[in-house]
Amino acid sequence: MAETGGYDGIWVRRARKADDWLAGHKVVVSATTASIVSTLAGFPLDSLKSRLQSSRENIPMARLAADVVREEGIGGLWRGFPLPLITISIVRTISFTIYTSTKRILNSTEDSPKPVKKPWIDLHLGIFNKNRTFDVAMTSLIAGAASGAVVCVGSAPFELVKVRRQLEYQIYRDSHPELFGPEPKLSPPPAPKVVPLLHAGPAEVVADAIESSVASGKPRLSAPLQAQPQFVAPTTMQAVRMIVRSMGVLGLWNGFSLHFVRDTVATALYFAEYDVMRFWLTRGGSNSGQREDKFGSTVTQADLPTWARGWLPAQLVPFLCGSIAGVTSWALIYPVDAIKTKAQQRAMSGLVPRTPYTQLRRLVRGADGTKPWLSGIGRLYRGLGVSMVRSMLTHGLLWTLVDWTSGYIDQRPVQRFVERLT
Numbered sequence: 001m002a003e004t005g006g007y008d009g010i011w012v013r014r015a016r017k018a019d020d021w022l023a024g025h026k027v028v029v030s031a032t033t034a035s036i037v038s039t040l041a042g043f044p045l046d047s048l049k050s051r052l053q054s055s056r057e058n059i060p061m062a063r064l065a066a067d068v069v070r071e072e073g074i075g076g077l078w079r080g081f082p083l084p085l086i087t088i089s090i091v092r093t094i095s096f097t098i099y100t101s102t103k104r105i106l107n108s109t110e111d112s113p114k115p116v117k118k119p120w121i122d123l124h125l126g127i128f129n130k131n132r133t134f135d136v137a138m139t140s141l142i143a144g145a146a147s148g149a150v151v152c153v154g155s156a157p158f159e160l161v162k163v164r165r166q167l168e169y170q171i172y173r174d175s176h177p178e179l180f181g182p183e184p185k186l187s188p189p190p191a192p193k194v195v196p197l198l199h200a201g202p203a204e205v206v207a208d209a210i211e212s213s214v215a216s217g218k219p220r221l222s223a224p225l226q227a228q229p230q231f232v233a234p235t236t237m238q239a240v241r242m243i244v245r246s247m248g249v250l251g252l253w254n255g256f257s258l259h260f261v262r263d264t265v266a267t268a269l270y271f272a273e274y275d276v277m278r279f280w281l282t283r284g285g286s287n288s289g290q291r292e293d294k295f296g297s298t299v300t301q302a303d304l305p306t307w308a309r310g311w312l313p314a315q316l317v318p319f320l321c322g323s324i325a326g327v328t329s330w331a332l333i334y335p336v337d338a339i340k341t342k343a344q345q346r347a348m349s350g351l352v353p354r355t356p357y358t359q360l361r362r363l364v365r366g367a368d369g370t371k372p373w374l375s376g377i378g379r380l381y382r383g384l385g386v387s388m389v390r391s392m393l394t395h396g397l398l399w400t401l402v403d404w405t406s407g408y409i410d411q412r413p414v415q416r417f418v419e420r421l422t
Contacts, residue, residue, distance in 0.1 A: 015418040024117035031096040034401035035089040038394040044077040045390035080165025087158040102143035140272040148267030157252035174349035258340035269329035277321040319396035326395030
């Protein structure tokens with residue numbers, strides 16, 4: 001096949017440029033692709049998690065899902081989905097970019113191989129780059145914390161809108177207590193008229209007495225029932241306008257302090273756990289002098305150590321490490337997320353705000369401070385089960401697709417495709 005001139009040469013050169021572009025934007029392409037698929041798969045579980053956290057009752061997940069479908073239709077499980085599909089993909093792409101860039105800044109030296117695309121910040125600190133668990137953990141903790149701290153500034157408004165869309169019905173109930181108060185009590189029946197039959201008068205008097213006695217036994221409502229208006233969920237843009245109208249533009253960052261703590265700590269733990277587990281399951285754990293870098297251009301999944309070869313297929317390593325990292329980091333930070341969700345729900349319902357400590361105390365000990373500790377902690381972790389299932393699914397898929405897409409880009413797919421055609 002000709003390399004220059006003619007039809008083949010032109011398309012081969014274009015294919016080579018396309019592969020070079022993919023290699024230079026590997027983080028963006030891999031993270032975006034993986035985020036879209038994993039978000040689509042895990043969103044219904046995330047919606048149920050938010051509802052369980054804000055519910056005053058301990059409802060089984062299956063019953064809650066059935067209630068949502070009955071009251072709001074099957075679309076209620078995906079309410080507010082288009083916005084997170086876009087924002088989560090953008091957030092994760094930026095998060096991965098900051099994470100990998102920070103790792104490069106920390107670990108690289110002046111003599112390190114240059115990346116395909118020149119970075120914006122070309123610093124080389126040369127620290128925490130030894131082939132040992134401590135250096136891997138410290139690098140990932142710092143890089144993950146930097147990623148979470150920066151990204152949460154932009155993701156907080158989208159997170160608030162997502163919570164609002166997921167909890168619209170509960171917010172509507174909280175903001176309209178007159179429509180969802182306790183059931184009207186029945187007024188006690190008045191004492192029936194007593195007619196001494198021995199001295200009964202005309203027959204119509206006796207008939208009136210009997211009718212009054214029967215009628216008085218019927219329960220009567222203390223107040224007339226009013227028809228409740230049908231709940232209509234607002235659109236995403238209407239939800240944004242409602243937040244801005246009630247709390248101002250800065251209201252979009254309602255609960256930001258809790259959001260900042262949650263994202264910074266959780267992201268640091270998440271990346272550190274994933275990288276350490278991957279380090280143990282690659283040649284890096286065997287002191288080979290080489291670390292694995294998911295977004296590098298030459299390093300792929302190394303051979304498993306001896307202790308893992310008998311039970312763990314190499315193809316499942318990204319899913320296993322991603323699932324464990326997602327579940328454990330989320331479980332550690334889950335109480336902060338529960339307090340954040342509850343605080344945001346109260347703010348959007350127009351209720352009196354509470355400090356994080358007050359909200360934590362009420363969740364654990366109840367309004368009167370008498371709830372048993374074990375029951376209170378269970379209330380604090382309500383929805384953790386569905387959240388763990390969601391984390392296992394989404395983060396396992398995320399890293400599996402990141403690995404697959406990254407490796408696929410390394411194989412220069414466009415050029416190979418064009419060469420097969422020509």
